[in-house]
Amino acid sequence: MSPAVASGLGLWGVPLAVAAGAIRVSTPFLYVSLGECITEKSGRVNLGLEGTLVMGAMSAYGISYLTGSPWLGVLVAGAAGMVLGALHGWLCGLPRVNDVAIGIALILFGTGLAFFLGKPFIQPVARQLPAIDLGFWSSSPEVRSALRVNALFVLGLVLAPGVAFFLDRTRWGLILRTVGESADAARAMGYSVLRVRLLATMAGGFFAGVGGSFLSLFYPGSYNERLSSGQGLMAVALVIFARWSPVRCLWASLLFGAASALGPALQSIGMTSGYQLINAVPYVLTLAIMIATSSASRSLPGQPAELGAAR
């Protein structure tokens, strides 16, 4: 969070910064969790979205810098995520290959590739995504800056119910859920389980790539190797918390965004020690939520039955 947000308002800056952060920081969480939601509904877990997120951030920044068009960057980031998703989906389709392990491998591969290709883009400044000024009614610069909302966030607000509609109300969504609930039933109906899961993983990768483009093209808004610190992984945990519901993913993302904004907000009002611990709040929150929502005695309501690993 920029120090300017909080400075003029003193302590009142903290809740404002946290609210603004909830909107701002939540977007990558939202996209990754929506993507993972689609993938997991098909009965497969892609832990590799952390790598996809970093790859998306790097490719979006690079493309925006080279072509001057941030929106093209967003698209390319989605495409890069889709390629990584296709790799995951294809490898997991081979017999005896474990999807959790492949996910871990793709975290390493995605971040490694992004770090390698991203070296030339650490210094230069790329064109950023435009913001929508929702704070025009206010005279306070703090409020105005807090309400500068990115179009991707607005799109995410629409996408969450959109994905829910797709899963619950469309024919394709029904096929996808069938594959996730019972591969045998889907096979008996003549659907290719592997192809559905491949497509679902590719769609998940696309979403995660777009989420990554937000990191480098809006907030924090530059590319470096410390851009993501587990957001992709937390978003996977968040899907479990949201019980595989896209709309609940939206609320959960806002909560995580707020938690992530707390540390920087406190730092900006002059907290000099201990903020390192506050920065760990999102991880602790994720863990606490996982402990609270998990159950030693088997599956959770809403969990796709084919999902053995995500508990």
Next chain:
Amino acid sequence: MNARVYETLSIRVGALALSFVLFGGFVALAGADPLDVYYQMYRGSIGTWFSFQNALLRAAPLMLTALCTAIPARLGLTIIGGEGALVLGGLAAAGTGLALTGLPGSVVVVAMATIGFAAGALWVGAAGALRAYRGVNETISSLLLSYIAIALMTYLVEGPMRDPTSLNHPTTRAIPPDAMLGNIPGFDVHWGLAFGIVACVLAHILMMRSVFGFGGAIVGGNLRAALLCGLPVRRMMVIACALAGGAAGLAGMAEVAAIHGRASDSLVAGYGYTGILVSFMAQHEPLAIVPVAVLFGGIGASNGLIQRADHLPDATVNVLQGILFVVILASETLYGRFSLFRPASKKDEPLSSAAPPAPPGPPVPPVENLPEAAA
């Protein structure tokens, strides 16, 4: 049994070769000469006695962090939080060394190793306990705990435990010099390497040759069967995770007591993540971890040379590791495909390429990983 060893070796070596070919293609696309990159990797890892000792130096923590993934893997648990356990073990060891300044060096070293082990054991053991008693996914929770451990280390090193004279790069104060681990006689390699090898041998005995290890293989192979036999599944999960975390904690202790002399963010060097890869490559078999760790130590050691000689970025090694990891996991699909390695009669392969539905329960690399003791 021998056929299986040959099969594993051939497939692993084949996967390794394919990875290096793919990596060669990748660096060629990046404008470097692949043959020269291979040559520099050779020179930087085993080409000279000096570089080989450098490889061994890096292999030492890798053996211990690989055990952090390998031991729970026997029980079907996928733990990826070795980085955090290493950092915390190093921090706890440094704290112990500072608190016990004045006592004889050997006493301090033993105390540091014990406390470092305990800190790692507590951390990863917690992930195991959450899984066993609460059903929390241990893969995600162990990585989250890892991030929390790193935040805790950053807080303590920049705050309460900071050496006021460390300005740009905050560290703790240095541990007493007589509490430092020396080198193994005749080598430029510290005793941490011996820790690693001994730990791998002990883990092999525990997991492959003991009742506990056999029970663990049942838990990993078929959880329901283990429960029906009346095995104390939950307690075993916690113990396995605690031992695993302890090994990684010991790696952190050795890094502090043999190299850095103090705790700082230099401990966050990626050994925990590379250890995951080492464990998977070694098929979670503790004895196989030793040579695989040396291999990856060599890859790490050659990184500097590749950067200088071929003008490639430092992330080149990350790309190679990513390629290796993906190819090795994908090569799992080849087991049982070659009649060359098949004993007289074996079960039918799946008829179509369609994967059988995943069984409920933790992801396990199933029958192949049962120890020979079962036969």
